[in-house]
Amino acid sequence: MKKITSSEYFRAGSESFFAHIDALLSHQAGVQLSSVSSPQSVACYQVKGVSSNLQLRLVLIPLTGGEVLGRLSWLDWRGIDHICCYVNEAFDSLVMASDGIWKKQKKSAEVLCIQGFETLVA
Numbered sequence: 578m579k580k581i582t583s584s585e586y587f588r589a590g591s592e593s594f595f596a597h598i599d600a601l602l603s604h605q606a607g608v609q610l611s612s613v614s615s616p617q618s619v620a621c622y623q624v625k626g627v628s629s630n631l632q633l634r635l636v637l638i639p640l641t642g643g644e645v646l647g648r649l650s651w652l653d654w655r656g657i658d659h660i661c662c663y664v665n666e667a668f669d670s671l672v673m674a675s676d677g678i679w680k681k682q683k684k685s686a687e688v689l690c691i692q693g694f695e696t697l698v699a
Contacts, residue, residue, distance in 0.1 A: 621652075627698055630654040633661075633690060646671070646679065649686055651693050659697065662689040 603609050620635040632652040637645050647664040662670040662682065670682040670689055682689075 624694075629698065631694070631697060633694075634658075649690055651690075651697055653697055659693055661693040662686050 599609055619637075622633045624631040624633070631654070634650055634652055636648045636650070638648055640646055645666070647666075647668070649661040649664060651659045651661065653659060662684075663672070663679065664670055664686050665679070665681075668686050670684060670686040671679040672682045674680045
């Protein structure tokens with residue numbers, strides 16, 4: 578007998594959930610949901626050696642023009658995402674300037690992630 582994992586439950590349940598939401602949106606707002614694939618990928622590392630469950634995650638975010646931006650964040654034991662910083666493909670930490678352009682920060686991504694971790698475990 579095949580054991581079903583929790584992720585399979587989510588996949589199996591998501592089809593009917595989104596079909597229901599689609600029907601509600603169609604009836605109430607005249608809009609529909611459409612399934613799309615996303616070039617988004619995730620790397621996730623759980624912290625061992627602390628009493629609380631913390632995970633450091635990298636989520637890739639597609640931008641216009643084919644560029645990709647990375648978001649580094651800590652997921653805490655309550656499921657709240659605490660963003661450390663945004664990074665480019667060289668893992669330089671970035672910040673959006675007032676003109677809407679991503680620029681390199683002085684602090685490194687490593688420093689910003691460690692500061693975020695220290696805040697969460699303090």
